[in-house]
Amino acid sequence: MSAQLDTHTAAKSLFVCSTGGHLTELRRIEERDGINPDSLWVTFDTPQSRQALEGRRVHYLPYVGPRDLKGTLRSVPSLRRVLRGESFDAAVSTGAAIAAAALPLATLHGIPSIYIESVCRLRGPSTTGKLLMAVPGVELRTQHAEWAGGRWSACPSILDSFRSEERLAPEGPLRVFITLGTIRGYRFDSVIDAFLSTGLANETTVWQLGDTTRTDALPGNVYDYLSPDEFAFEAARADVVITHAGVGTLVELLSMGIYPVQAIRRALRNEHVDDHQLEIAELVETNGIGIPVEGPGLTEEVIRYAAGRRIVDGRLAKVETV
CATH class of the missing domain: 3.40.50.2000 (Glycogen Phosphorylase B;)
Known part of the structure; x- marks a missing residue:
């Protein structure tokens, strides 16, 4: 069954993303689909994340750079503790590398998991998106219908309303x-x-x-x-x-x-x-x-x-x- 974020009764979600544009995109997606105050954000501790997520539940991870395999693996124990500590209706990520660890783990815990590729990926998935194509159970979404197909389904772009x-x-x-x-x-x-x-x-x-x-x-x-x-x-x-x-x-x-x-x-x-x-x-x-x-x-x-x-x-x- 496809994981859904209900626009009327917002799901209690685990939002996992890097800071920068990934965080900005995921915040806008959450605002569009509905905010549940019990949702938990997992990201890096930066001035941007502290301001953007003020008043929200946040679990900070050590920084993981783009294509940083060692950093991604180091985040696994902390992510496991989060997933064992409480239940979630959905796990959602816009990347980057941290998604490649968090969403497979969420899937193993029986949590419907969604990866939404960045709006700047006009012609195909990122490295993270390609990696997640090999993980059964993770729902893959693109904000550009032109390259949707196979496991990738189209979803609204965060830019559509502007x-x-x-x-x-x-x-x-x-x-x-x-x-x-x-x-x-x-x-x-x-x-x-x-x-x-x-x-x-x-x-x-x-x-x-x-x-x-x-x-x-x-x-x-x-x-x-x-x-x-x-x-x-x-x-x-x-x-x-x-x-x-x-x-x-x-x-x-x-x-x-x-x-x-x-x-x-x-x-x-x-x-x-x-x-x-x-x-x-x-x-x-x-x-x-x-x-x-x-x-x-x-x-x-x-x-x-x-x-x-x-x-x-x-x-x-x-x-x-x-």
Whole structure:
């Protein structure tokens, strides 16, 4: 029997995921399907998870990196204790590596288990998804019907309810928030250089640079990293947000009503390990929920276009009209 999350009587679920975009996606899925206060979250202890899951039941695991087999195996004893300690109606995960340990264990305990592949996987499953294909009993779901089939069934995308519309563009100088993410070991100078060349940088510009430290004096306020609260504050008061093309940041901005300029990190410029952000950019463009550009392609025209648009969450609009 297919494991279901009832939208009227929310299941007591075990939610297991990595932090970052995986946590952002799973939170939105839970909000859509219904929140049960008895559900338990299993994730890593980070500023993001502490803020996002405040007031919720949480069990923290030591960090497990992508494709970290040893770290995944080290998490097994702790996961077993959780599963032996109480009963759950369902176990749900959006990845990453931790799902490959948690869902098979949940299945062995007789708990209906669901793996929902990330919305950024447009053409097929991730490594975790491929591993779970070998585990009987785990229900596999994709947010893209185009590659559903076999064991993979289609489910609604977390982006389906978002749409963009025009808004009155601000007059005068623009307040711009540029956030380059927190990925370590990769710079993103192309975005900074392109933005400076537009002439739009001013004393209200806010920069979150991550590993892209600069020796030149950038106008405005410059930070290496921002807390989740600080990030939300700067994004909310900006006229335009220019962000790296990460799915977690994308969903957070859309949920705030922000139409983002998504700057794409490319491997050929040593901005990322691969070009997976091209898929996210394609998704954004297809859905009309942002404007993707490669770093050198960031222009004043692009920025001013974004200043004249906003995001509406149709799911919230339906709630307000009830």
